[in-house]
Each structure stands twice: as structure tokens, then as C-alpha cells.
Amino acid sequence: MFQSICLMMRESIHTNWHKTQEVYRDSESKQVYYFSMEFLLGRMVETNLLNMGLLSLYSETLESLGFDPEEVFHEEHDAGLGNGGLGRLAACFLDSLASLQLPGHGMGIRYKYGLFQQKVVNGYQVELPDYWLKDEYMWETKRSDKTIEVRFGGTVETSNENGSLKFHHHDYERVLAIPYDVPIVGYQNETVNTLRLWSAESTSNHFHFHSSRGHDYYHYLDYKRSVEKISEFLYPDDSYYEGKILRLKQQYFLVSAGLQSILQRFKKQFKELKCLPNHIVVQINDTHPSLIVPELMRLLIDEEGLDWDEAWDITQRTVAYTNHTTLSEALEKWPEDMIQSLFPRLYLIIKEINERFCQMLWFDYPELRDKIPEMAILSYNQIHMAHLAMVGSFSINGVAKLHTDILKNRVMKPFYTVFPKRFNNKTNGITHRRWLLNCNPELATVLSDTIGPNWIKEPHRLASLLPFADDAGLQESIAKVKHENKKRLAHYIKKHYDITIDDKSIVDVHIKRLHGYKRQLLNLFHIIHLYQLCLEQPTIEMTPRTFIFGAKAAPGYLFAKHVIKLINTVAEKVNHHPHVRDKVKVIFLENYQVSLAERIIPAADVSEQISTASKEASGTGNMKLMMNGALTIGTLDGANVEISELVGPNNIFTFGLTSEEVFAYQQRGDYRARDYYNNDRRLKSVMDLLVNQHFTNDDVEFKDIFYSLLSNNDEYFVLKDFDSYVHAHKLIEQSYHNQHEWLQKSIINIAHSGTFSSDRTIQEYAKDIWEIEPKKQS
Structure with missing residues (x-):
């Protein structure tokens, strides 16, 4: 057929x-x-x-x-x-x-x-x-x-x-x-x-x-x-x-x-x-x-x-x-x-x-x-x-x-x-025809019902949504579409991975090539931190979070392949622990490609764009997720800077070093990764789990990751940005509790996403x- x-x-x-x-x-x-x-x-x-x-x-x-x-x-x-x-x-x-x-x-x-x-x-x-x-x-x-x-x-x-x-x-x-x-x-x-x-x-x-x-x-x-x-x-x-x-x-x-x-x-x-x-x-x-x-x-x-x-x-x-x-x-x-x-x-x-x-x-x-x-x-x-x-x-x-x-x-x-x-x-830009009209048709219909269909040929017209950002009816419609997309993704994950995820949880997405500068490791350290919080305080109140990774590591890039192993090892521990699994889920979706991205992006609430400032030229995943109503947590790097300027600081969660601060550290040569490890109890606790047999039966499985941060002095400033990143995630959870506020931010992001159509580029x-x-x- x-x-x-x-x-x-x-x-x-x-x-x-x-x-x-x-x-x-x-x-x-x-x-x-x-x-x-x-x-x-x-x-x-x-x-x-x-x-x-x-x-x-x-x-x-x-x-x-x-x-x-x-x-x-x-x-x-x-x-x-x-x-x-x-x-x-x-x-x-x-x-x-x-x-x-x-x-x-x-x-x-x-x-x-x-x-x-x-x-x-x-x-x-x-x-x-x-x-x-x-x-x-x-x-x-x-x-x-x-x-x-x-x-x-x-x-x-x-x-x-x-x-x-x-x-x-x-x-x-x-x-x-x-x-x-x-x-x-x-x-x-x-x-x-x-x-x-x-x-x-x-x-x-x-x-x-x-x-x-x-x-x-x-x-x-x-x-x-x-x-x-x-x-x-x-x-x-x-x-x-x-x-x-x-x-x-x-x-x-x-x-x-x-x-x-x-x-x-x-x-x-x-x-x-x-x-x-x-x-x-x-x-x-x-x-x-x-x-x-x-x-x-x-x-x-x-x-x-x-x-x-x-x-x-x-x-x-x-x-x-x-x-x-x-x-x-x-x-x-x-x-x-x-x-x-x-x-x-x-x-x-x-x-x-x-x-x-x-x-x-x-x-x-x-x-x-x-x-x-x-x-x-x-x-x-x-x-x-x-x-x-x-x-x-x-x-x-x-x-x-x-x-x-x-x-x-x-x-x-x-x-x-x-x-x-x-x-x-x-x-850079993305084609809104594939990344909104085709992969998220229900959302496209809601947008056309609200502002008319002219945005399809003239994507800058998505800005006409801005006066409706506070509209309860539009917010309800967009929330319903997001929930249906989450249910579809949950069904796919259950069918292919036999993992049950809460379709009312915050879906946090990190989908891109696996590389040190893209800092999947920083994301994972925060997840391990949440895992430890749940162990220390089993009754802690926490909005359920589903963390989704999709990435390929170059066959010869051993560090990146170790990170994939660590993600999957942490996922195995987190997803089966009785005190954690209802609050945090971690899924690594294998063989990430365009068709898989089309499943994930419409369901995302949070877009992880956390590269070391100055290293990401632009990014386009940030634009695709923004266009589908996800809110960005990101450094001021690449096109994140322009997204932040458009949507305003209240509608994006920024953190970490700026590019100028990164350059200053590199010129002075005075960054000391070990100081952050020694002086931040949370960070030391997270990193020690890599080498104390907590996740595996030996203490060498993840030693290369551990020593790349300490002995090689943390080339991509993962440890420096950890505290700021954890704080930004706390703000995300607080904002998500107020669904009216969250959906308002989401609509503002969608409205400005037309600027990042590849038609404009x-x-x-x-x-x-x-x-x-x-x-x-x-």
C-alpha cells in the first residue's frame, strides 16, 4: 500500500x-x-x-x-x-x-x-x-x-x-x-x-x-x-x-x-x-x-x-x-x-x-x-x-x-x-510545516482556529497569538493537546520499552547528538541529585518528572559512550526504586532520528538546551521544541540568546556561565573543578556514586567520567554550572504548579517561534x- x-x-x-x-x-x-x-x-x-x-x-x-x-x-x-x-x-x-x-x-x-x-x-x-x-x-x-x-x-x-x-x-x-x-x-x-x-x-x-x-x-x-x-x-x-x-x-x-x-x-x-x-x-x-x-x-x-x-x-x-x-x-x-x-x-x-x-x-x-x-x-x-x-x-x-x-x-x-x-x-531556522503542521496537527488546528490559517504560509503571523496568551479557552485547548501527545508517547514507550510513565508528569526532553559540550552529563547529575533527595526524604513533595534522552555517540567517542551507559544505569536504578519511581522516571530512547523526534517533541514540556556557553553555534532542536510549546531551560548560547530576547526573561529558564565568562576562565586558566567538587555537598555526593559501587558492582565502570571532570579539569564547566542548573529546575517546578502561568509562557513561546522558521532564514x-x-x- x-x-x-x-x-x-x-x-x-x-x-x-x-x-x-x-x-x-x-x-x-x-x-x-x-x-x-x-x-x-x-x-x-x-x-x-x-x-x-x-x-x-x-x-x-x-x-x-x-x-x-x-x-x-x-x-x-x-x-x-x-x-x-x-x-x-x-x-x-x-x-x-x-x-x-x-x-x-x-x-x-x-x-x-x-x-x-x-x-x-x-x-x-x-x-x-x-x-x-x-x-x-x-x-x-x-x-x-x-x-x-x-x-x-x-x-x-x-x-x-x-x-x-x-x-x-x-x-x-x-x-x-x-x-x-x-x-x-x-x-x-x-x-x-x-x-x-x-x-x-x-x-x-x-x-x-x-x-x-x-x-x-x-x-x-x-x-x-x-x-x-x-x-x-x-x-x-x-x-x-x-x-x-x-x-x-x-x-x-x-x-x-x-x-x-x-x-x-x-x-x-x-x-x-x-x-x-x-x-x-x-x-x-x-x-x-x-x-x-x-x-x-x-x-x-x-x-x-x-x-x-x-x-x-x-x-x-x-x-x-x-x-x-x-x-x-x-x-x-x-x-x-x-x-x-x-x-x-x-x-x-x-x-x-x-x-x-x-x-x-x-x-x-x-x-x-x-x-x-x-x-x-x-x-x-x-x-x-x-x-x-x-x-x-x-x-x-x-x-x-x-x-x-x-x-x-x-x-x-x-x-x-x-x-x-x-x-x-x-x-538558523526550521521548517514549521514538518515540525508543527505535520508532526503536531492537533496543535496546528488549535492555532488556526484562534488566529486563522495564514500562519502556515507566513509563519511570522504566529505572533498574532500574543494577545491570546492569557485566554483561558486557548490555554485549555493547548493543555488538552499536550496531554494527548503525552499519552501517545507514553503508549509508545510502554510498547517498546515496557516502562510506564505518568502522562501528567513534567516531560523533560534532551534530544541531540551526544557530546561533552552538549552536557547530557549535567542533566544526569541533576537527576541523580533528585534521586538522592527521594532516598533521603521518602515523603518529599515533588511534581513527577519524566526525563527523556535520545542521542547517538560517535563510534570512536568513548567518553560519550560511557555517558550513555551511565544514563541507562541510572535509569535502571531510578525506575525500579519504590521511593523514587513514582516521582522520577528516566528513559533513553534508542536510535534517535527524525521520525522519533516527531514523536517526542509534541509531548515535551521542558526543552534541555544546556550546552557550555560559546560552544553551540545555533541549535535547531531549541526551535522545534519551542514551536510545540515546550519551555527552554538553557544557557545563553547559540540561538538561545535570541529566543530569550524574543520571549523575555520570564518565559525561559536561563542559567550558568555566559560565553564571556567562559572565555575569561579559559584566558586566566584559574578554573579549579576540584574546588566545586569539594565545596558543594550535593555535587560531591552525586559524583561519589559513580565510583563507590552504588550503581554497579565495581568501582571502575564510570571512573573515566569521574576523572575527566577532576583530573582533566572539567573542560565544559559541568561542575561550575551545576548549582545554577539545579536552581533553574526548582523554578521550573514552581512555575509548573501554576498551570495558568505555565500555559501563558508556552503560548508566548509558540507565538514567537515563527521568527525561527527556515522560511525567514x-x-x-x-x-x-x-x-x-x-x-x-x-
Whole structure:
């Protein structure tokens, strides 16, 4: 039944898809290509039905035929094309581009396996292959006629031809890039844009199967396997040499295939390459696709015959860069010899870009001469990808006001000195169509009944709810919707985990990638503190709390995996203790992904956004939960700052160090984690449980967590912020007791959430960076 539905939809989608491409071609529209290593799409069937205006009709028809629509729709596997916020942002952006009728497309990799399928066995994360393509992916169309050849390794020779230096690439490894196109359907407007996903396949053309050397056959098998690996796994483990090579190959594979296909299409329609920036924008989503800069130079110089200055001018006016992090480990650096071996021609181009950039700094910015080693693209045998992206782009944007300020004034301050006009902010957003209209239809109906349906196409109109924040009727309706969503989530948890939760409890949600800076550990320490309170005072009055975690830890990130084990160990203890289980429940929901988020978010009362200030670039989970009426407990980090400014300090629960205070501690070096452990009785009591056999039969299970905080001096200030965090949770409980006050806060948050629609973000990109305009289909 699921496949039948998809086949019926595809006919209509493909008609509009073809028309959209014709409109773009005939109008000679400027188009943007969004390069990203991740596109976390989730299930597409409901989104496509919703955007086509057919969701209610199809659901009712399925019910009349005796089918449960939810069961049918859940036959679709979440596409394994992303991991976290970066990939989900890219998916939201594609949705908004199509819904705003803007000519914009995605470029990604068609991973055979997703990140991994997470199972929890005895409390530990176990990674299983996420073979999401085991069934036909109903939305993709294979385009073998658009196959591109990508080259790795080999040698480069030069020759002088008519006074010009020419470069010749020999003995390289050929890889075929096969495009699979996925339609991106706009909301009720007949626009259908494209997400092009590249799959790596081998070619046998340069192997001598009929030679007398029998090893050629086995050589080919080794080659075939190495090629298939390129598009096999999302984010291969790069903690070892072969993993680094594979990750670099993935990045170049996407970049080269995507750029070649763009230039092929451009040349069919336009004759003059010098006008490329007038018709094409290439957006680098985070640092991973930064090889776009030298690869576009290679194509323009070696393949199209342009000189360096012409090619550099075109490249700088075509490429734009989005930075998503302040974490140094995420600002990729690669060994010089690795780049030289894998991409010998690109290496020469990178060296030339670096040489010219450093000379410009030396002569034009004498005050920065001592900064040249830290600003160079190639320094100390490392190639700095973020530097390459910044030097080769016309726009450099952060993804929240605070994040952009940190980039300009701290992390990338010397580059801001040189390129002040390139830096700009584009605060992230989410598509309200998926994260409210689709995943919480009952709430959407209540909102439309109150302020009319115009907010669906113009999300800023959600602000019209503000005069109704104190309305008892609206509060009652929203409370009823929240309770029904809680009951649905409770049913799901009971069915899959055999844990009974109180659907009248405060549902506190911490769902995001497992990382030290996101501080799931701080949340857990507070839970252990509540557990100890219940043991010390069995009759204590406490509003029942349900704490829900959903997160994957990178396979090689041992600290994060220890935290998952600790969460599950604490949950086992808490959920079965007779003095605690009716007051506190802890659930770790395995294999967190988009479809699971769609179950959790509508039921949430409290949104945990507790990253160490200055570390989270923006966050988008904070926006999704806010849009569904959850109240945020968070540090003043990323987009939390802008949420707080909009809703006001009384409608968000902020705590902890500010980014400036974090920077001050780091500069002075005077933070002493052990002092907080010794001086806070509650904190010492919580931490001692990790190593005194209270939770396990030995005292070493969680010693790595214990000593990472004390011996490594608590890199993410968990102990410093503990007291402030506990106090904020007390305020949450007090506020929840007054349901009128709580629901008023909830409505105010929903009303302001329209600001964080990705429609607003994309309109800003379109106007300020891309300079593209809507193209109506009729």
C-alpha cells in the first residue's frame, strides 16, 4: 500500500518537477547549489502529501480501506543521509527553498548505510549497519546519463603550450559518480526542486583483464571495493589513517561530481564562463566541502582554459561559506602529504592560493604579519580547510548572532580584519510545516482556529497569538493537546520499552547528538541529585518528572559512550526504586532520528538546551521544541540568546556561565573543578556514586567520567554550572504548579517561534547572499 501511494504521488510530482526545471531554464534564473555532507530528510511520504495538499485525503482513504495511515507511512525508512542538526538544517532549507519557489538545489552523497543503527544492550550503545536502502527508495530517480568521472591520486606534469603553462594528470584512479535525483516538493505551489545524491561506482575501462598477469583480476576487485567505500558510510571513523583517507575521498567526490555537473549544465545554456557568478551560487555548508574552492579553480583553468586571475575572480564571486562551529576539532585540518597524494593538482592550486594570500597579508596588512602562520591555509604541514573556504568565498556567515560575533571577534578575528564585508549572520531556522503542521496537527488546528490559517504560509503571523496568551479557552485547548501527545508517547514507550510513565508528569526532553559540550552529563547529575533527595526524604513533595534522552555517540567517542551507559544505569536504578519511581522516571530512547523526534517533541514540556556557553553555534532542536510549546531551560548560547530576547526573561529558564565568562576562565586558566567538587555537598555526593559501587558492582565502570571532570579539569564547566542548573529546575517546578502561568509562557513561546522558521532564514540568504528571486510556476 505504501508503494502504491508513492507511485501515484510520483506521477504528479514528476510532472511539476519537469515544469519547474523548464521555468528555471527559460527564465535564465540564478540558481543556488547547497553542498552538504548531510541531508537528514526523515520520512518524505507525509511531507510530500502535506505539501501537495493531499495528506487528509490519503489518510481518510487508507482508513476507509482498513489501513492505519501511521502504519502505512512508517513503512518508509528514515533516509540514512545525515546525523544531527547540520543535516536536518540542510533538509529544512531545501523545504523552504521549494516552498518559497526559490531556485535552489541540494548536492550530497547517496550513502548506502547511514551513520549506524543504535541498539542499547545491557546499557551500552551497540552500532549496527543502517542499511536504509534495503527496500527501494521510492523518491529517487537514477540518472545514469549524467554520470561524472572523478579522479584520485596519480601524477601531474606540466608543459608550455603557446606561452601558457598546462597541467596534465596521469595514472589516476577513476571513479564514476552516478547521480540519483530526489524531488523536493514545495508547499502547495507546484514547485519541485532537486536534491542530487551521488553514488560511487567502479569502471573497468582501464584494467587489462585479458593480460597474462592473473593478479589484474584481484587488483580490480580491490579497486572496486575501495571505490564502493566512498559512498558506503556516512562519516567513516577518521581516528586512523585509512579512515582519514576515506573521509577526504568522500569530500572530494561530492565536490568534484557536483561542480562538474553544474558546469556542464551551465555551458549548455550560457556561452560565457565569466558570467557564471551571475547565474550560479555554490554554498558550502560547514567546512567539509571546502575543496570546492580549489576544484572550481582546477576546472576553470585546466578544463576551460582560463588564466589564474580570471578563474580566481569567478571562484570568489561564486562560492559562499557557512560556518557552523567554534570547536577547533571541527575546523578541519588535513596533513599536507595526504592532500598531495590524493589530489596532486588540487595541492598545487592550494599552495598557489596560500602563497598569494600570505603575500597579500605581508604587503597590505603589516599589522598582521605576526599572524600569518596562524592565518595561512597551509602551515606547519597542515592544510586548514576553514581558511581555504574563507579566502575563496564572497560571503562568510555564522548561524546565530552570538556565534557570528564570536567568529568575528575571537575565532576568526584576523580574517574579519581582512574581509569585514564578507562576514554576516543568518540565524538558523526550521521548517514549521514538518515540525508543527505535520508532526503536531492537533496543535496546528488549535492555532488556526484562534488566529486563522495564514500562519502556515507566513509563519511570522504566529505572533498574532500574543494577545491570546492569557485566554483561558486557548490555554485549555493547548493543555488538552499536550496531554494527548503525552499519552501517545507514553503508549509508545510502554510498547517498546515496557516502562510506564505518568502522562501528567513534567516531560523533560534532551534530544541531540551526544557530546561533552552538549552536557547530557549535567542533566544526569541533576537527576541523580533528585534521586538522592527521594532516598533521603521518602515523603518529599515533588511534581513527577519524566526525563527523556535520545542521542547517538560517535563510534570512536568513548567518553560519550560511557555517558550513555551511565544514563541507562541510572535509569535502571531510578525506575525500579519504590521511593523514587513514582516521582522520577528516566528513559533513553534508542536510535534517535527524525521520525522519533516527531514523536517526542509534541509531548515535551521542558526543552534541555544546556550546552557550555560559546560552544553551540545555533541549535535547531531549541526551535522545534519551542514551536510545540515546550519551555527552554538553557544557557545563553547559540540561538538561545535570541529566543530569550524574543520571549523575555520570564518565559525561559536561563542559567550558568555566559560565553564571556567562559572565555575569561579559559584566558586566566584559574578554573579549579576540584574546588566545586569539594565545596558543594550535593555535587560531591552525586559524583561519589559513580565510583563507590552504588550503581554497579565495581568501582571502575564510570571512573573515566569521574576523572575527566577532576583530573582533566572539567573542560565544559559541568561542575561550575551545576548549582545554577539545579536552581533553574526548582523554578521550573514552581512555575509548573501554576498551570495558568505555565500555559501563558508556552503560548508566548509558540507565538514567537515563527521568527525561527527556515522560511525567514532562507529569505535572508536569498536577499543578502544569493541574490535569487522566486519563480512562480504558472
